[in-house]
Amino acid sequence: MSAYEQTIDTTPSLIITEPEKVPTMTPGQTLESISLKISEVVLRAGTPRWWFGALLVSSAFAVGLLFALTVLVFKGIGIWGNNQPVGWAWDITNFVWWIGIGHAGTLISAILLLLKQEWRTSISRFSETMTIFAVVCAGLFPLFHTGRPWVAYWLFPLPNTMGVWPQFRSPLVWDVFAVSTYFTLSVVFWYIGLIPDLSTMRDRAKSLFVKKIYGMVAMGWRGSTRHWSRYETACLLLAGLCTPLVVSVHSVVSMDFAVGIVPGWHTTIFPPYFVAGAVYSGFAMVLTLVIPARKLFHLEDFITMKHIDSMGKVMLTTGLIVAYAYTFEPFFGLVYSGNRYEKFLILNRAFGPYAPFYWTLILCNVITPQFLWWRKIRNNTVVLFMLSIVVNIGMWLERFVIIAISLHRDFLPSSWGYFKPTIFDILTFSGTLGLFMTLMLLFLRGMPSIPMFELKTSLPQVHLAGHPAQGDFEQEVAS
Amino acid sequence: MPQIFKKSTNAIARASIIGSGAISVLAIYMIFIGIPRSSYWNQTDLIKTQPVQFSHKHHVGDDGIDCRYCHTSVETSASAGMPPTKTCMNCHSQLWATTTYLEPVRESWKTGIPIKWTRIHDLPDYVYFNHSIHINKGVGCATCHGRIDQMPLVTQVASLQMEWCLQCHRAPEQYLRPRSQVFNMAYTPPANQLELGRKLKKEYHVLGSDVLTSCSTCHR
Numbered sequence: 001m002s003a004y005e006q007t008i009d010t011t012p013s014l015i016i017t018e019p020e021k022v023p024t025m026t027p028g029q030t031l032e033s034i035s036l037k038i039s040e041v042v043l044r045a046g047t048p049r050w051w052f053g054a055l056l057v058s059s060a061f062a063v064g065l066l067f068a069l070t071v072l073v074f075k076g077i078g079i080w081g082n083n084q085p086v087g088w089a090w091d092i093t094n095f096v097w098w099i100g101i102g103h104a105g106t107l108i109s110a111i112l113l114l115l116k117q118e119w120r121t122s123i124s125r126f127s128e129t130m131t132i133f134a135v136v137c138a139g140l141f142p143l144f145h146t147g148r149p150w151v152a153y154w155l156f157p158l159p160n161t162m163g164v165w166p167q168f169r170s171p172l173v174w175d176v177f178a179v180s181t182y183f184t185l186s187v188v189f190w191y192i193g194l195i196p197d198l199s200t201m202r203d204r205a206k207s208l209f210v211k212k213i214y215g216m217v218a219m220g221w222r223g224s225t226r227h228w229s230r231y232e233t234a235c236l237l238l239a240g241l242c243t244p245l246v247v248s249v250h251s252v253v254s255m256d257f258a259v260g261i262v263p264g265w266h267t268t269i270f271p272p273y274f275v276a277g278a279v280y281s282g283f284a285m286v287l288t289l290v291i292p293a294r295k296l297f298h299l300e301d302f303i304t305m306k307h308i309d310s311m312g313k314v315m316l317t318t319g320l321i322v323a324y325a326y327t328f329e330p331f332f333g334l335v336y337s338g339n340r341y342e343k344f345l346i347l348n349r350a351f352g353p354y355a356p357f358y359w360t361l362i363l364c365n366v367i368t369p370q371f372l373w374w375r376k377i378r379n380n381t382v383v384l385f386m387l388s389i390v391v392n393i394g395m396w397l398e399r400f401v402i403i404a405i406s407l408h409r410d411f412l413p414s415s416w417g418y419f420k421p422t423i424f425d426i427l428t429f430s431g432t433l434g435l436f437m438t439l440m441l442l443f444l445r446g447m448p449s450i451p452m453f454e455l456k457t458s459l460p461q462v463h464l465a466g467h468p469a470q471g472d473f474e475q476e477v478a479s
Numbered sequence: 480m481p482q483i484f485k486k487s488t489n490a491i492a493r494a495s496i497i498g499s500g501a502i503s504v505l506a507i508y509m510i511f512i513g514i515p516r517s518s519y520w521n522q523t524d525l526i527k528t529q530p531v532q533f534s535h536k537h538h539v540g541d542d543g544i545d546c547r548y549c550h551t552s553v554e555t556s557a558s559a560g561m562p563p564t565k566t567c568m569n570c571h572s573q574l575w576a577t578t579t580y581l582e583p584v585r586e587s588w589k590t591g592i593p594i595k596w597t598r599i600h601d602l603p604d605y606v607y608f609n610h611s612i613h614i615n616k617g618v619g620c621a622t623c624h625g626r627i628d629q630m631p632l633v634t635q636v637a638s639l640q641m642e643w644c645l646q647c648h649r650a651p652e653q654y655l656r657p658r659s660q661v662f663n664m665a666y667t668p669p670a671n672q673l674e675l676g677r678k679l680k681k682e683y684h685v686l687g688s689d690v691l692t693s694c695s696t697c698h699r
Binding site: 158159160162163212219220 | 483488489516640644645646
């Protein structure tokens with residue numbers, strides 16, 4: 001028997017079993033109950049009192065952002081705490097943090113769609129919206145860090161009167177392309193996904209004015225077979241386009257650092273390390289938002305404990321990847337590089353003036369998430385909510401540790417410094433949190449936060465009812 | 480269920496797709512290409528009022544006075560230099576000495592308060608510009624200022640935008656002329672300008688475009 005023949009074995013060595021299917025909603029739902037429960041959040045007669053309270057608080061912070069940015073425009077970025085040697089501090093930390101948060105949305109809407117993970121449906125719109133608002137918040141930081149946001153168009157290769165192009169060798173310009181592509185595609189994908197639901201809202205709304213508003217944004221969707229066929233093609237194409245973005249955007253962001261020769265930045269592990277961190281923080285933020293929202297808007301039927309559990313698992317997985325990177329960074333710095341500056345950086349990180357930040361980061365991002373190994377904890381919304389906030393804090397600290405600690409003591413001891421935030425740093429950051437929450441609250445009140453039509457396709461009766469005439473069913477789904 | 484929209488909405492919707500597309504294209508063109516390069520925006524060919532309607536056409540074109548008679552420091556310093564009233568009075572104490580047209584000049588001469596001319600060529604303050612280097616490397620006055628000898632009132636000819644500066648700094652051989660011809664208003668470049676330009680570039684030690692287009696050459 002030849003070696004070749006030996007390899008041919010007819011008995012299957014790997015038995016592929018169907019993975020446990022996560023139901024997307026509680027049993028007993030009907031086409032009508034889905035539309036009713038989800039559109040009711042928007043179309044109900046009164047607005048709950050807590051919503052106004054939350055809006056008041058978050059928009060107050062957003063006003064703080066407006067104030068801080070107005071002062072910045074008039075006085076310049078000297079109002080922030082960054083100065084040589086720490087030229088990048090909270091602003092870029094916040095930028096990376098917000099961009100990272102957005103990644104959960106893209107992952108859920110693009111990759112999980114292509115992988116046919118049906119459970120994604122219930123949380124997809126929620127996280128896509130979060131992506132868009134997070135990118136809006138992220139974009140503010142580099143825009144205002146330029147100090148002259150009115151000439152930000154210089155970053156684009158336009159036929160300007162200066163006769164110069166942007167510096168294409170700079171990762172900061174790559175950033176502009178990565179983030180603007182990401183934002184554009186996310187918005188288009190999000191909006192196209194909304195259209196069938198907007199038509200449902202149009203049809204269910206009672207007042208003519210509301211009907212007209214939803215009718216206009218639904219752009220004449222009637223749910224015909226032709227509409228659905230084109231819709232599905234468009235979604236699939238956009239999912240395909242968005243998939244590389246999950247990886248590329250944060251890889252490019254990480255190159256802002258990796259391309260620089262600063263110790264602690266100049267490493268090749270950055271792109272995958274950043275992408276994992278981004279998904280990690282993104283899922284943490286989805287949990288932070290979804291856990292209270294499902295309770296307050298009574299959406300437990302569609303965002304079930306199974307969803308919460310799955311998101312906890314994704315968080316655990318990406319958290320472990322991040323922990324792996326944390327473990328290997330000191331190895332690269334201390335042992336592998338043999339570079340005295342890299343060695344110093346690692347020691348300075350762990351025992352220097354910013355040591356408490358570093359150890360808090362390890363506590364938040366490596367130690368605390370280990371609780372997610374237990375199903376009981378993943379199914380306890382209160383504990384999980386707190387865990388998700390801890391991870392959010394941890395991921396913010398991670399970026400701060402990378403950016404500020406690497407910069408404050410580099411090659412030349414005479415130029416060492418120490419960064420302290422000013423009130424404007426704090427107002428700007430808390431302001432973006434306020435802006436984000438304001439936008440989220442407005443979205444939850446004005447748009448269907450769960451894709452109704454997509455949920456309906458996973459109803460068991462839809463699949464059991466044999467094959468009704470295609471048009472009939474789709475008409476029913478759309479109503 | 481009654482219709483929410485009229486039938487005409489379909490047409491409006493279609494028109495709005497095409498319309499918004501056309502408007503965005505037009506807006507982008509106007510904002511980035513059209514308006515910033517228009518003479519309205521750059522104030523080229525704009526006649527500004529002066530305290531005395533001094534005619535360069537008469538003094539340079541008809542009388543043949545050299546640029547340097549008034550703009551004395553153009554060969555040696557950053558600013559070309561504005562003439563003091565004394566320079567005017569060299570002739571005008573005798574010629575047209577009583578015309579009302581020149582009253583502001585005599586007033587300035589009597590009081591010692593300089594005439595406040597309105598600046599035509601105003602570069603931004605973040606640009607470091609030096610006249611003498613350009614004169615000494617063979618850039619003619621008319622290359623940037625146009626035919627001054629034909630202007631009754633001076634107007635700005637060039638846009639003075641960075642792309643305008645750069646198109647010469649990237650390849651100065653297109654414009655260089657012999658030093659002897661720098662103040663010649665009527666100079667026309669020869670047919671072999673590029674050949675001559677390259678020769679002059681070498682002879683006058685004009686640095687390469689890598690230096691001429693470096694940021695800190697003009698923004699110091």
